[in-house]
Every structure is written in structure tokens, then in C-alpha cells.
Amino acid sequence: MSESPTTHETRNPADDQINARVVMLLIIVGTIFLGGVVVPGTMALNYHLENLMAQADVIDQPVAELLDHELDQQNRIGRYRWVDEKKGVAAIPIGRAIRLYADRAA
Numbered sequence: 001m002s003e004s005p006t007t008h009e010t011r012n013p014a015d016d017q018i019n020a021r022v023v024m025l026l027i028i029v030g031t032i033f034l035g036g037v038v039v040p041g042t043m044a045l046n047y048h049l050e051n052l053m054a055q056a057d058v059i060d061q062p063v064a065e066l067l068d069h070e071l072d073q074q075n076r077i078g079r080y081r082w083v084d085e086k087k088g089v090a091a092i093p094i095g096r097a098i099r100l101y102a103d104r105a106a
Contacts (some may be wrong), residue, residue, distance in 0.1 A: 077094040
């Protein structure tokens with residue numbers, strides 16, 4: 001009987017070792033990426049979001065105050081009222097004042 005020769009694969013122990021240079025390179029590249037791209041990008045996004053929120057607060061909050069003020073102004077310029085009753089000084093509606101002024105100027 002003839003036996004077939006058996007081949008034994010021999011493994012090189014160096015193939016099983018972690019390549020320290022590749023690992024160090026990955027660590028360095030990852031650190032640079034993290035420190036140079038991710039952190040500043042996150043900071044910029046945070047800054048942008050804070051500004052948007054601040055603008056929303058500034059715009060939304062005074063709208064009601066502005067509308068109340070505008071309504072008050074319209075009421076003041078659109079009706080007769082005393083400015084100083086003791087001195088006999090009265091305010092007239094703005095439309096009436098414009099017509100009187102235009103009539104005098106003509």
C-alpha cells in the first residue's frame with residue numbers, strides 16, 4: 001500500500017501578530033479626524049442651533065407686545081381725545097388732521 005504523502009501547512013507566526021504600525025497609523029488618523037473635523041463640526045452646529053433658538057425667542061416673544069403697541073397707536077391716532085383738557089389741547093384723528101392740513105395748504 002502506498003500512502004499518499006501528507007502535506008502539512010506551516011503557518012508563519014508573523015502572520016498572526018498585529019501590525020503595530022498599522023494600528024498606530026489608524027490611531028493617529030482617527031485622532032486627527034476627531035480633533036480636526038468632528039469636534040469643530042459639532043461646535044459649529046451647536047453654535048448655529050443656539051443662534052436659531054435665540055432668534056426664535058427674540059422674534060416670537062415681542063410679537064404680541066408689538067401687536068398690542070400697534071393697536072394702541074392706531075387707537076390713539078384714529079380718535080378724538082384730550083391731550084391736556086385744562087389747557088384745551090385736543091388730538092384729532094390723523095385722517096382729519098391730514099385733510100385740514102391739505103385744505104390750508106391749497
